[in-house]
Amino acid sequence: MFRYSRSELLELFSSKYCSCSKVSKEVAEIKLDNGTTAGTIQSGISAITPIWNAGLHGENQIIGIVDSTIDISHCFFCDDPNNTIPQDHRKIIGLRNSSGVNPESHGTFVAGIVVGDDLDGPSTHVNKGIAWAACLTFGNSSDLVVHKHVKHNLILGTYAKIL
Numbered sequence: 203m204f205r206y207s208r209s210e211l212l213e214l215f216s217s218k219y220c221s222c223s224k225v226s227k228e229v230a231e232i233k234l235d236n237g238t239t240a241g242t243i244q245s246g247i248s249a250i251t252p253i254w255n256a257g258l259h260g261e262n263q264i265i266g267i268v269d270s271t272i273d274i275s276h277c278f279f280c281d282d283p284n285n286t287i288p289q290d291h292r293k294i295i296g297l298r299n300s301s302g303v304n305p306e307s308h309g310t311f312v313a314g315i316v317v318g319d320d321l322d323g324p325s326t327h328v329n330k331g332i333a334w335a336a337c338l339t340f341g342n343s344s345d346l347v348v349h350k351h352v353k354h355n356l357i358l359g360t361y362a363k364i365l
Contacts, residue, residue: 239315240332253332259325260317260333264295268341269312272297273305278318278331279338293317296339303344313338 238248245252274285274294281292317338318331325334 237329240330243332260331260336263333263336264339265317265333265336266296266339266341267309267313267316268343268346269309270306270344271299271303271309271342272313272340273307273310276310276314276318277320277322278314278327279310280321282321292321293319293338294340295337298340298345299342301342301344303342309340309342313340 241248287297319334320327
């Protein structure tokens, strides 16, 4: 799994691999907001949506994502009256979370950018996903098992060369 100790991370990002020795300025707290994402991805301009204007919204498509877990009770993914994940769920048709990890914001955020669509106002939410009419099959990245040599080459090999 992609789990690293504090010392491994400190070594990875230490001056051994990076020429900078300190942060030059403090940055603001991250705010998750995808309000302009759909247009920006479609055209480079947040208010222009040529793909949607051509009638493409993700209808009859299934999109797969592997990330941190997803909150299936979020308004973009929940279903009435029963929010379990059977084949006839309106949004999520597959969910793999065998490790049982609780929902996290990143997986929910990413899935929302891609397929998010509000149960109470289909296609009307200002932050709806790019393919808002598509369905989702989702895998929890914590369920992935990565061999130690792959971990070493991916993290300590590739990133060390970049840094």
